[in-house]
């Protein structure tokens with residue numbers, strides 16, 4: 001076992017993506033036996049304390065079967081209608097399979113726009129982290145009904161990577177119909193060789209990655225792109241075959257299955273770099289000495305009680321500067337409340353947030369995961 005595979009054994013938060021090509025048994029409708037096997041494996045992982053988020057395709061393919069269509073519809077509206085029909089079968093199948101293992105599930109439909117908008121990004125993140133904390137397994141797909149041509153992910157590989165960033169997963173597992181990524185498309189090259197471990201940021205991967213099959217959409221190109229996205233938050237990606245017996249269990253044991261695409265930076269460095277890149281902050285909060293100490297020395301979240309003053313206009317989800325009372329900038333962070341709201345709750349305990357604002361979205365102003373020090 002390589003050191004990097006060994007590291008996967010310690011990964012606590014996983015995003016697992018299952019593609020259409022795999023789920024729908026060559027266009028014959030949902031492959032219930034295969035779904036049951038993945039669900040059994042996921043239930044066992046959850047039992048071991050691994051936090052899971054599932055991104056599953058298959059809505060369009062299942063909708064096509066339900067409507068008796070032989071080929072993927074051309075028109076956007078027909079595709080959207082098929083997705084709406086098929087999504088019912090998809091979540092129903094997951095719900096009933098997971099229920100057999102006493103696992104609760106939740107359906108989340110997302111668009112690219114949802115994650116590009118900071119407010120909605122934070123809302124999606126809060127919902128997902130709440131579900132994870134409650135040990136409920138979110139089952140995510142693209143919200144095909146409202147997604148139009150330009151804003152469609154078009155493939156769920158990208159969506160899965162964005163979700164991995166959103167929940168700060170340590171590993172993204174992309175299950176597909178091949179053993180992993182090969183140096184050429186194995187569908188057309190019998191002597192293609194499997195790549196066991198690569199750097200996600202290696203540009204030469206694009207030349208080796210081809211497009212997808214009839215049911216799947218993106219092929220290997222979107223999987224490489226997804227691994228690069230995931231790497232931005234320090235998340236490693238594994239591309240493996242969903243048909244390999246006990247694939248998830250074996251990956252969790254550190255077995256060298258499929259292709260491991262490694263990030264260049266670990267998750268904390270990546271997150272810090274992302275936040276630190278936001279040199280243009282939307283405003284400032286001035287912290288008292290106790291809050292500075294809690295953040296810097298104890299790695300805590302920033303609470304309203306530690307705020308002395310607010311400067312500038314900012315909205316929920318913007319990056320702001322955290323200053324000490326001497327005017328020195330100590331950190332930047334993604335704030336959960338607007339400047340107006342912080343003005344009302346500054347110096348108060350978190351219990352007062354709902355009293356003063358009439359609602360409470362988060363008990364901390366800036367979560368410790370969203371703080372980068374200077």
Ligand SMILES: Nc1ncnc2c1ncn2[C@@H]1O[C@H](COP(=O)(O)OP(=O)(O)O)[C@@H](O)[C@H]1O
Nearest residue numbers: 019020021176182210212213216217218219220
């Ligand atoms: N270098 C490569 N290695 C492995 N598979 C590749 C490669 N290039 C292209 N592919 C194709 O990608 C397909 C998987 O992607 P896709 O059809 O989109 O499935 P999914 O629905 O799982 O996303 C494989 O069946 C394979 O033919």
Ligand SMILES: N[C@@H](CCC(=O)OP(=O)(O)O)C(=O)O
Nearest residue numbers: 019020057058059060156217
């Ligand atoms: N969201 C849609 C399409 C997603 C899609 O085709 O993705 P994939 O098969 O993973 O490349 C669906 O559920 O059918």
